[in-house]
Amino acid sequence: MQDTALKIFSEIAQVPRPSGREEKIIAWLEAFAAKHNFNYKKDAAGNVLMQVPATAGYEKCPPVCLQSHVDMVCEKRPGLEHDFDNDPIRLKTEGDLLKAEGTTLGADNGIGMAMALAAAVSPECKHPPLELLFTVNEETGLVGASLLEPEFFQAKTLINLDEETEGTFVIGCAGGEDINISLHNLKRSPVTGYGRLINCRFSVTSLLGGHSGIDINKKGRANANTLAGRLLYSIWLKVPGMWLISVNGGASRNAIARDCVCEFLVPAKPKPLKPQTSGDLTFSPDYSARGTLEPLFAELKHQIEREYPSENLTGLKLELCDAPDDTAALSEADTRRIVGLLRAMPNGVYSYSPELGTVETSNNLGTVSLSRSDSVFTLGSLQRSSDPKRLDDIRDKILAIGELCGGSIKCSGRYASWTPAKESALLTRCIEVYKKHTGNEPRVKVIHAGLECGAIGSRMGGLDMISFGPDISSPHSPDENVSISSVKRIREFLFVLLESFTE
Structure with missing residues (x-):
């Protein structure tokens, strides 16, 4: 796993992070921020915001928020001894697929976390000021996002990294209860x-x-x-x-x-x-x-x-x-x-x-x-x-x-559900950059799942939002897997997209 995002994900997988018990991964994020001299803050719910300075010369560009959640669904095969509060996820590769040994992998949404952090620390990624938002307790009902403090971040453009089909831009999702x-x-x-x-x-x-x-x-x-x-x-x-x-x-x-x-x-x-x-x-x-x-x-x-x-x-x-x-x-x-x-x-x-x-x-x-x-x-x-x-x-x-x-x-x-915006400059930008970068036409859709964009949008207001990510199969089950090559392609697209905000 040579890709920067995959290397970071392998580190994340060593840290237990069940929903509602995210103290260890929050501490890991704080240590990551300190290591790279990023300012960070945490709200009462436990959500973490990491502030990444712009690449030199792009300090005056408007900030962009990269958002992901830190918790994971904890499922294991019958009879397997695994303590999700203390044991690391044991990774394995099968061809192009990254899997876990008998448990959920946590690519949902650990891969999103890893791609955001890769953008923050990779010298080849030219970007505006970044605000990396890591929310807690998503899998039990978008709890962290629903408790987000108003004005917790400044960006008006938010990229959610929790989609699970490469080449798809999500612009709306279901609500739930x-x-x-x-x-x-x-x-x-x-x-x-x-x-x-x-x-x-x-x-x-x-x-x-x-x-x-x-x-x-x-x-x-x-x-x-x-x-x-x-x-x-x-x-x-x-x-x-x-x-x-x-x-x-x-x-x-x-x-x-x-x-x-x-x-x-x-x-x-x-x-x-x-x-x-x-x-x-x-x-x-x-x-x-x-x-x-x-x-x-x-x-x-x-x-x-x-x-x-x-x-x-x-x-x-x-x-x-x-x-x-x-x-x-x-x-x-x-x-x-x-x-x-x-x-x-x-x-x-x-x-x-x-x-x-x-x-x-x-x-x-x-x-x-x-x-x-x-x-x-x-x-x-x-x-x-x-x-x-x-x-x-x-x-x-x-x-x-x-x-x-x-x-x-x-x-x-x-x-809340996330209602598609009638007009979105972010969607237009993503489609143009994706077509130029890959030569392919992306799909645009609304999904029957709970992304945090609806909850965050209701708390912050005035946001232009989109969600995308690599190919992840069978999330929330021990069969969960992520395509290694897809992670690399989406990470490269994210870098190119962020650079477009500096032009």
């Missing part, structure tokens, strides 16, 4: 009166996962939490009793859930001497757990394989064994509330925008959590929309579902 639903005071006790019980363990692991905005509309990409809700509800309708023990899935609300494991009890046989009903179904005395669940699971798995041919579903399993007599589980009523909530929650694309030619509104069922000893079930989701009214619409639908299930609901972290 988090919703957390909790079911409290859940009671556990041994199940009695049904005779022998069967312990059932359903698991789905190692799905493709991905970014809950960019990848939400990709065909053949399943959500493990949604699959769990589908299976649990299908079983509920076919058994004379069901008692949930635990369910845990997903790692973050802005990543498509790759893994989910749930455990529950069902009767081995119908309850003696009493007809059993679940929903509108009456159960035959010939019912048996294995005779019912195994063919039902096989049928569902076959259907899921047809719906998601791109997924490797070898990790989709149902294991059955006799349960100890004293196994504690939730009541049938609480079980039904949780199973119903999981089954009813919308996931994926909610609506498309013909005007923008992209997804307009979506929801990601990101996390579900109930351990074997918990008395509280929690569900975390992230809604996105380029239209505030449609964001309200999907929010209200989720609120209604949560209320019907008796949940406590918290909405938080709402951030």
Whole structure:
């Protein structure tokens, strides 16, 4: 990795930087600034601004802000021992791709940080005064950008380095909001009166996962939490009793859930001497757990394989064994509330925008959590929309579902969409420089993801903004990778673009 930006990124990868716990990377940035004699400051939220003097002769040019976020999504493969609070990201190369060993790479947005710092320290980069803005806690809801102090920087031109497709200029993005639903005071006790019980363990692991905005509309990409809700509800309708023990899935609300494991009890046989009903179904005395669940699971798995041919579903399993007599589980009523909530929650694309030619509104069922000893079930989701009214619409639908299930609901972290400017001198400049530098016509688009431009623009006002970056694939998953050659090309374009501001 000889490119300056890639060298800097390899240093960044050694510094832990989970969302909300960015102290170590902030200290690293402060040390970087001190080493190169750059002035810097930090606001109350933890955002860092590094002030880079202009190349000699260009001191009177208007400043340009290069913006990126310091935190990363922390996902790892099942069974891998990795402490994101203390362990470095272990890098590896495969041909033209830079990857991590079993974890997210953090190219989102470490590569953006690295390119900004490369522009600041590379002698071959001729540039106006630069303000390097490093925001915190982006991945949990653009928190740092939303708390940015007004007039924290002076530039009226801002280049966001968080786009993930080379040759694309982004000029707008979706807004978003988090919703957390909790079911409290859940009671556990041994199940009695049904005779022998069967312990059932359903698991789905190692799905493709991905970014809950960019990848939400990709065909053949399943959500493990949604699959769990589908299976649990299908079983509920076919058994004379069901008692949930635990369910845990997903790692973050802005990543498509790759893994989910749930455990529950069902009767081995119908309850003696009493007809059993679940929903509108009456159960035959010939019912048996294995005779019912195994063919039902096989049928569902076959259907899921047809719906998601791109997924490797070898990790989709149902294991059955006799349960100890004293196994504690939730009541049938609480079980039904949780199973119903999981089954009813919308996931994926909610609506498309013909005007923008992209997804307009979506929801990601990101996390579900109930351990074997918990008395509280929690569900975390992230809604996105380029239209505030449609964001309200999907929010209200989720609120209604949560209320019907008796949940406590918290909405938080709402951030603004970034509406494309009718006229942008920065976009015109970027297109002209890109065409001259590469000989190619760039794409201009609005994306269904949360870039910080909307939040920053609402705080600062009067900004001309754009976003671009190198090719990054599978962000927010352990398959994340970045093209080495693409980083070099985009870094070179950034240098040429900055020099154009001095002309």
